[in-house]
Amino acid sequence: MQGPAKAVKIAENVYWVGAVDWDLRDFHGYSTHRGTTYNAYLLTTKKVTLIDTVKAPFYGEMLSRISSVIDPRKIQCVVSNHAESDHSGSLPLFLKDFKPEKVIASALGVKALAAHYHWDIPVEAALDGGTLDLGSDRLRFLETRMLHWPDSMFSLMESSGILFSNDAFGMHLASSARFDDEVPDWYYEAAKYYANILMPLSDVVLSLFKKMEAAKLSPRMIAPDHGPIWRKDVQRIQELWKGWALLKRTDKAVVVYDSMWGATDKLARAVAEGLSSSGTKTCLMPLKANDRSDIACELLDAGALVAGSPTLNRELFPPMADVLTYLRGLKRKNLLGAAFGSYGWSPDGVKKVEEYLDQLGVERLPSLSCKYAPDAAKLEEAFKLGQDLSARLRAGVSVGAD
Numbered sequence: 001m002q003g004p005a006k007a008v009k010i011a012e013n014v015y016w017v018g019a020v021d022w023d024l025r026d027f028h029g030y031s032t033h034r035g036t037t038y039n040a041y042l043l044t045t046k047k048v049t050l051i052d053t054v055k056a057p058f059y060g061e062m063l064s065r066i067s068s069v070i071d072p073r074k075i076q077c078v079v080s081n082h083a084e085s086d087h088s089g090s091l092p093l094f095l096k097d098f099k100p101e102k103v104i105a106s107a108l109g110v111k112a113l114a115a116h117y118h119w120d121i122p123v124e125a126a127l128d129g130g131t132l133d134l135g136s137d138r139l140r141f142l143e144t145r146m147l148h149w150p151d152s153m154f155s156l157m158e159s160s161g162i163l164f165s166n167d168a169f170g171m172h173l174a175s176s177a178r179f180d181d182e183v184p185d186w187y188y189e190a191a192k193y194y195a196n197i198l199m200p201l202s203d204v205v206l207s208l209f210k211k212m213e214a215a216k217l218s219p220r221m222i223a224p225d226h227g228p229i230w231r232k233d234v235q236r237i238q239e240l241w242k243g244w245a246l247l248k249r250t251d252k253a254v255v256v257y258d259s260m261w262g263a264t265d266k267l268a269r270a271v272a273e274g275l276s277s278s279g280t281k282t283c284l285m286p287l288k289a290n291d292r293s294d295i296a297c298e299l300l301d302a303g304a305l306v307a308g309s310p311t312l313n314r315e316l317f318p319p320m321a322d323v324l325t326y327l328r329g330l331k332r333k334n335l336l337g338a339a340f341g342s343y344g345w346s347p348d349g350v351k352k353v354e355e356y357l358d359q360l361g362v363e364r365l366p367s368l369s370c371k372y373a374p375d376a377a378k379l380e381e382a383f384k385l386g387q388d389l390s391a392r393l394r395a396g397v398s399v400g401a402d
């Protein structure tokens with residue numbers, strides 16, 4: 001039995017009816033240290049409409065919030081901006097229980113929903129730029145393919161100026177507050193979300209802003225499907241996204257490594273000292289204390305990735321294979337970097353780090369390998385590697401980058 005949960009009015013005829021997932025700490029491999037929300041929105045316009053739903057286990061919570069405003073049977077139309085299960089998971093349950101007249105998704109959303117739920121429910125394909133008359137207002141649909149799935153779309157409530165942006169401009173942050181100005185410490189979670197979800201799609205993000213400009217989309221409020229609703233920093237979050245999407249090289253280095261017996265750890269600390277004592281902002285991120293998605297976040301505004309691994313059975317140390325595979329998928333462009341690590345009889349770990357860095361397009365300085373444990377001369381070499389990287393970063397850093 002679901003306890004009572006109330007809707008939150010965010011504008012005239014618009015209510016947040018989503019769910020807060022306070023417990024979530026892993027969102028398909030992305031660490032969510034502060035939980036998340038699944039935002040759904042109820043429009044009590046003449047044509048009563050629900051925009052997106054919530055992850056299936058939270059169906060009761062959504063229903064309770066809707067019922068605090070209106071009988072759910074009065075909902076005539078459901079708009080599905082995105083088929084991923086955190087937003088469509090409750091859709092089959094809702095359709096079965098309440099049978100609204102119409103379900104709308106993008107053309108690719110129609111296919112994606114069918115492939116998820118294997119149903120025979122007719123879903124209307126929204127035209128890119130098409131509209132839905134709500135009576136007192138109008139929804140305009142905008143396809144946003146690959147932001148971040150092929151089916152993704154925006155819905156703009158035209159008179160109210162509210163953009164329902166689905167995953168775009170979101171973040172994983174559970175809170176009892178609904179608006180950006182009520183959770184002023186949001187920056188890290190917004191950057192982490194961009195780094196882990198959007199970074200490989202940065203070219204598409206830049207195209208999105210051109211499309212928004214061409215469509216004269218200048219929202220007064222942005223209501224994403226995760227985290228706070230933007231009513232104060234509407235412009236700032238868009239400017240941040242535009243800046244992140246450029247993937248500039250800055251004077252900041254991320255040193256990522258793991259160690260078996262402490263040798264690679266000593267090398268990492270010497271490289272980091274060489275970097276930081278030369279004036280480069282340095283994040284030393286041992287995998288024993290950092291997870292892959294926080295590392296991705298630090299890389300978003302960095303200029304160098306320095307990665308170190310011991311060799312185990314002629315392979316990378318497995319935790320390094322995990323993080324490098326993840327980072328390779330996130331395609332952070334425009335980085336300097338280097339590989340380093342210790343070995344016993346064959347320096348295969350460092351060679352494999354080099355392969356990953358090359359696949360990521362990292363402009364590499366010569367690697368540093370160390371047989372067994374480093375002596376003073378080897379540590380000096382590692383320190384020098386940090387100094388060299390810093391000199392290169394500081395010489396090439398874009399003017400005005402911060």
Ligand code: FEO
Pocket residue numbers: 082084085086087148149167225226
């Ligand atoms: Fe929040 Fe792509 O789902």
